[in-house]
Amino acid sequence: ILLMHGEPSWSYLYRHMIPPLIEAGYRTVAPDLVGFGRSDKPAKQSDHTYRKHVEWITKWMVALDLKKITLFCQDWGSLIGLRVAIENQDRFDRIILANGGLPTGEQRLSKAFLDWQKFSRTTPKFYVGRIIQGGTVTKFPRVVVKAYDAPFPDEDFKAGPRIMPSLVPSSIDDPEHEANKAAWEEFLKWEKPFLTAFSDGDSITRGTEKPWITHIPGAKGQNHVIIKDAGHFLQEDKGPELAEIIIDYIRKNPR
Structure with missing residues (x-):
């Protein structure tokens, strides 16, 4: 099982899910995207592109020789994970999409997301833990907020979290428009199991499943x-x- 996190979180997000998945007998891996969590953090925002993130996760997957993958992806984990899956279909058995998608730039982005793009670019201080708290119903204890802040000691470490919202394709002129459009064409032929698990309280992705x-x-x-x-x-x-x-x-969709 491959668990893909998004923006601006890291694999700590999956701490409540990994133990029961392992107990059920499944090998479970949860990488930190480059620029997040315990992964390296390029200092410049220009070091981050959508394509680079797809390539980085693909190389990591190939290096570990992951096969028969069940992908669970959310937020930017879906923009990256869905591309990796459709470009390496022989390695993937199933997909679960949660609060995410694969925008081509042809769809109108929600006002909530446009506001988020602007905020991430312009706010003087980017408080990661508070931002994630704002995207949950659960009230975090202080230790959880600190855990989400921990990978980013100061603003110099936050190039990835600040730039990722602006890398979401928002027009047909986006450099990844054609690649995502081609991916969608492939997904229209995808016959392996595909499940959606969206939440009722997400103003950004509600209804996009x-x-x-x-x-x-x-x-x-x-x-x-x-x-x-x-x-x-x-x-x-x-x-x-x-x-x-x-x-x-997984049990209802054996491969």
Whole structure:
């Protein structure tokens, strides 16, 4: 099971999900994206591009020779993970998409997301822990806020979190427009199991699961779920419940 985090979190996000997945007998890996968590942190925002992140995760996956992968992806973990999966289909058996997507630049971005893009570029101080707290229903104890802040001792370490929102394709002139459009064309032929697990409390992605359910062949007949009482970072709000959804999904869709 490959767990892909997004922006501006790190694999700490999956601490409530990894133990039950391992207990169920599944090898579970949760990488930190470059610029996040315990991974290296390029100092310049220009060091980060969408394509580089796809390439970095692909090289990491190949180096570990991961196969028969069940991908669980959320936020930027989906923009990267879905590209990696569709470009390396022989390595992936199933996909679970949660509060994420694969924008081509043709869709209108929500006002909530446009506000987030502007904030990430312009705010003098980028408080990672507070931002993640703002995307959950659960009230964090101080130790959790500190854990999300820990990978970023000061603003110099935050090039990745600051630039990633602006790398989401927002027009057909985006450098990744064609690649994501091609990926969508491939997903329209994807017959392996595909499940969506979105939350009811995410203003950024609410409702965007519908095209996947409608158009992806592998999504037909799956038990797509809306997670109640959860925000954008649903792994924090409903981690154990998500783990059970993953386990049930794998067992009902053997490969």
